[in-house]
Amino acid sequence: MITVVVNDRPRPTRRGETVADLLATLDVPPRGVAVAVNGEVVRRTDWPAHRLLDGDRVEVLTAVQGG
Amino acid sequence: MDDRFVLGGVEFGSRLILGTGGASSLHVLEQALLAGGTELITLALRRIDPGLPAGLLDVLERCGVRLLPNTAGCYTAADAVRTAHLARDAFDTDWIKLEVIGDDRTLLPDAVELLRAAERLVDDGFTVLPYTTDDPVLARRLADLGCAAVMPAGAPIGSGLGISNPHHIALIREAVRCPVILDAGIGTASDAARAMELGCDAVLLASAVTRAADPVAMATAMRHAVIAGRLASQAGRIPVRRHALASTPADGLPTW
Structure with missing residues (x-):
């Protein structure tokens, strides 16, 4: 197991897990979601291929009222 | 009268842009958006x-509005640029309301970081709508960078103070060719009408509607105010005078 930090919370994760795998385990809205890993945007099309590494900081964002 | 409002190459029938922040529920928000007749929301x-x-x-889709994601809460150009790219991926739009805040009491923009972020995002192919101060020089610099509009604050976000410096808003209208959208500070319908009378092409507001006691009624008022202000700005108002000018003829007045 490795540990990634998702929205500031440590989360044990299987080695080799991708961004898409991670999102499948979270309560994520069906659309309007964006992901950054270590401050870099990981585009939706790259979610299935982008593997997470130990210590990665993942931000999972979605639409809220604002502006 | 041909009075099209074209922003970022898209034609809009409404000159009222509504923010979604502050609404007490999604149901109230939906009713207010429909009452306001808006076609673009943040x-x-x-x-x-x-x-x-x-x-x-889902609410926004039902209302048939175009999405304008913002970069609210960003204090540096780097944060704002990152947020814009995230928003593009999340919402499939390259439109961005660019906010780079410089001070958490006034929430006024940081001019230096704003220019940096605008330049980068224009280069990255975004349709950039920057929230800016009422400084005509800064507005011109943003327009020169290729922003699709400039959006000067009438007063601090959420303050309801109206338009603190109407002369600067009028100067901005003269200084740039792109659309000018009065963004922030609107408190009530007369503020929105005033913005349009000053020559603004549209008004963006959120709190004035979403935090009103009756958001649906205020959204309706804003819809009418923007239309009224726009018509008045095009109608050629009379000059202001210090003394009366009778509207009834003096000729033909009987003598007794």
């Missing part, structure tokens, strides 16, 4: 939170 990106109500995008 929204934001935040961390997922299962405790928050879902369905904002």
Whole structure:
């Protein structure tokens, strides 16, 4: 197991897990979601291929009222 | 009268842009958006939170509005650029309301960081709508960079103070060729009408509607105010005089 930090919370994760795998385990809205890993945007099309590494900081964002 | 409002190459029938922040519920928000007749709305990106109500995008889709994500909460150009790219991926739009805040008491823009972020985002192919101060020089610099509009604050966000410096808003209208959208500070319908009378092409407001005691009634008022202000700005108002000018002829007045 490795540990990634998702929205500031440590989360044990299987080695080799991708961004898409991670999102499948979270309560994520069906659309309007964006992901950054270590401050870099990981585009939706790259979610299935982008593997997470130990210590990665993942931000999972979605639409809220604002502006 | 041909009075099209074209922003970023898209034609809009409404000159009222509404923010979604501050509404007490999605139901109230939906009713207010419909009452306002708006075709473009702002929204934001935040961390997922299962405790928050879902369905904002469903509401917006039902209302048939175009999405304008913002970069609210960003204090540096780097943060704003990153947020814009995240918003593009989340919402499939390259339109961005660019906010780079410089001070958390006034929420006024940081001019230096704003220019940096605008330049980068224009280069990255975004349709950039920057929230800016009422400084005509800064507005011109943003327009020169290729921003699709400039959006000067009438007064601080959420303050309801109206338009603090109407002369500068009119100067901005003269200084740039792109659309000018009065953004922030609107408190009530007369503020929105005034913005349009000053020559603004549109008004963007949120709190004035979403935090009103009756958001649907205020959204309706804003719809009419923007239309009225626009018509008045095009109608050629009379000059202001210090003394009366009778509207009834003096000729033919009987003598007794």
